Amino acid sequence: MVKSVYEEYNILPQKLIDEVRDEATANKLKTDEIRKVLERVKNAFDSSQVNPGESIGIVTAESIGEPGTQMTLNVFHFAGVAEVAVTLGLPRLIELLDARKEPSTPKIEVYLQKDISKDAAAVKKVAVSIKQTKLGELVEEFTINMTQFRVEVYLDKKKMRDFGISENFVSKVIEDTLKNASVKINRDFITIKPKAEQFELKELYQLREKCRELHVKGVKGIKQVLPVKRDNEFIVICVGNSLEGVLDIEGVDCRKTVTNDIFKTEAVLGIEAARQAIINEAIEVIENQGLDIDIRHIMLLADVMTSAGSIKGITRSGITGEKESVLARASFETPIKHIINATLKGEEDKLNSVIENVMLNQEIPVGTGLPSLIAKMRGNLK
Amino acid sequence: MEIPSGPDLYTKMVKKSAVKTEKKFDVRTHILVPKHIKMTPEEMEELMKQFNIDKKQLPKIKRTDPALEGMSVEKGDIIKIVRKSPTVGESFFYRVVVA
Numbered sequence: 001m002v003k004s005v006y007e008e009y010n011i012l013p014q015k016l017i018d019e020v021r022d023e024a025t026a027n028k029l030k031t032d033e034i035r036k037v038l039e040r041v042k043n044a045f046d047s048s049q050v051n052p053g054e055s056i057g058i059v060t061a062e063s064i065g066e067p068g069t070q071m072t073l074n075v076f077h078f079a080g081v082a083e084v085a086v087t088l089g090l091p092r093l094i095e096l097l098d099a100r101k102e103p104s105t106p107k108i109e110v111y112l113q114k115d116i117s118k119d120a121a122a123v124k125k126v127a128v129s130i131k132q133t134k135l136g137e138l139v140e141e142f143t144i145n146m147t148q149f150r151v152e153v154y155l156d157k158k159k160m161r162d163f164g165i166s167e168n169f170v171s172k173v174i175e176d177t178l179k180n181a182s183v184k185i186n187r188d189f190i191t192i193k194p195k196a197e198q199f200e201l202k203e204l205y206q207l208r209e210k211c212r213e214l215h216v217k218g219v220k221g222i223k224q225v226l227p228v229k230r231d232n233e234f235i236v237i238c239v240g241n242s243l244e245g246v247l248d249i250e251g252v253d254c255r256k257t258v259t260n261d262i263f264k265t266e267a268v269l270g271i272e273a274a275r276q277a278i279i280n281e282a283i284e285v286i287e288n289q290g291l292d293i294d295i296r297h298i299m300l301l302a303d304v305m306t307s308a309g310s311i312k313g314i315t316r317s318g319i320t321g322e323k324e325s326v327l328a329r330a331s332f333e334t335p336i337k338h339i340i341n342a343t344l345k346g347e348e349d350k351l352n353s354v355i356e357n358v359m360l361n362q363e364i365p366v367g368t369g370l371p372s373l374i375a376k377m378r379g380n381l382k
Numbered sequence: 383m384e385i386p387s388g389p390d391l392y393t394k395m396v397k398k399s400a401v402k403t404e405k406k407f408d409v410r411t412h413i414l415v416p417k418h419i420k421m422t423p424e425e426m427e428e429l430m431k432q433f434n435i436d437k438k439q440l441p442k443i444k445r446t447d448p449a450l451e452g453m454s455v456e457k458g459d460i461i462k463i464v465r466k467s468p469t470v471g472e473s474f475f476y477r478v479v480v481a
Contacts, residue, residue, distance in 0.1 A: 015471030247407055254407040270449030272463055273414035295468060309442035309480055
């Protein structure tokens with residue numbers, strides 16, 4: 001019987017109904033008492049809904065803009081002890097909302113599979129396998145042998161052991177990446193010689209520099225890894241944004257691993273994931289600054305940024321640049337450019353939106369200005 | 383110098399990842415990705431009627447979107463997205479597939 005009471009009010013969000021149900025069972029309410037509660041909940045719900053024509057965009061802009069002025073303008077700050085430095089505060093928020101292609105401090109939070117995440121040694125192993133290793137880090141010395149015309153690579157054996165790499169592996173990697181050089185393992189060193197019969201000394205120097213930057217193992221672009229304990233399990237914080245590379249590593253929990261690069265998120269996980277990432281990142285900044293902005297404003301913002309199917313920032317090349325009205329675009333940034341271009345193209349402004357009507361001192365289609373009268377005429381008016 | 387025999391940790395890893403690339407992880411299991419459902423033509427019709435809108439007024443999603451992988455979608459299909467929302471629990475969102 002009790003079930004049917006809740007079904008009567010199924011226009012309410014499931015979350016509210018669940019809350020009422022939990023409270024009702026805890027306080028052992030009778031059916032008609034529950035109905036009374038639900039009726040009041042429904043009234044409260046109805047009165048808190050946004051009215052048609054309410055300009056929620058402006059409310060959002062103000063709700064984010066005002067607390068934004070309270071933010072610490074420039075923070076050189078470490079988020080927690082011994083963690084990676086991440087841009088926070090206003091610079092990060094601007095970066096997010098402008099949808100900059102690359103965040104100034106790209107970061108990946110790698111979660112690990114359950115059996116690994118509790119074991120510090122295993123976590124370290126995975127962390128090492130994620131970090132990119134260049135040949136230069138494993139080498140004691142690069143020498144150029146003038147008499148033999150070759151580059152000699154003296155490997156640091158201790159480091160090799162730490163990274164768990166064999167000489168064979170290194171020489172194979174060199175051979176695979178440097179197509180026009182032959183590689184040979186000697187007693188103490190690896191020799192690299194250009195395959196061409198004739199070459200200049202300059203090329204040897206170039207070859208040496210190339211070797212230094214040679215990618216040996218790990219995920220390309222991950223410059224730093226840091227295992228951190230968070231809520232009873234270890235996660236690995238990586239500096240870099242190669243999400244797809246990290247997800248391929250053995251032992252990584254692909255379901256939970258996230259990056260703060262929203263464009264990478266879009267590319268790997270899709271536009272809906274990017275929307276969620278924008279919300280999460282924005283909330284993180286806001287909470288970090290001790291501010292309180294209602295999540296609905298941020299959700300609206302993220303919806304607008306992702307509604308075109310790809311991420312569009314709030315800039316003249318993003319959302320604002322795609323507005324239909326010439327005057328609306330001109331009112332944001334670089335007005336003269338927009339007006340001149342519109343003149344050249346012969347663009348038309350239908351005056352459908354807010355800002356252009358404000359400019360022309362007309363009623364704006366917002367709130368009470370939105371509805372218009374439609375009358376059906378019967379017969380001919382004389 | 384003596385060369386250690388047998389495959390070391392990283393050659394093993396390289397081999398493993400070579401096998402793994404064939405079986406890419408399922409994007410749809412990721413915590414950031416909500417459920418994407420393709421709507422039937424009847425449902426699409428009903429949706430248009432309910433909101434009194436045109437297809438092109440809906441938000442868009444690219445056909446190549448990673449979250450649509452494995453679904454046979456065409457341009458013009460509507461994807462229903464079931465989001466987990468902190469404010470209402472579960473909310474529906476609709477996106478029209480564009481090229």
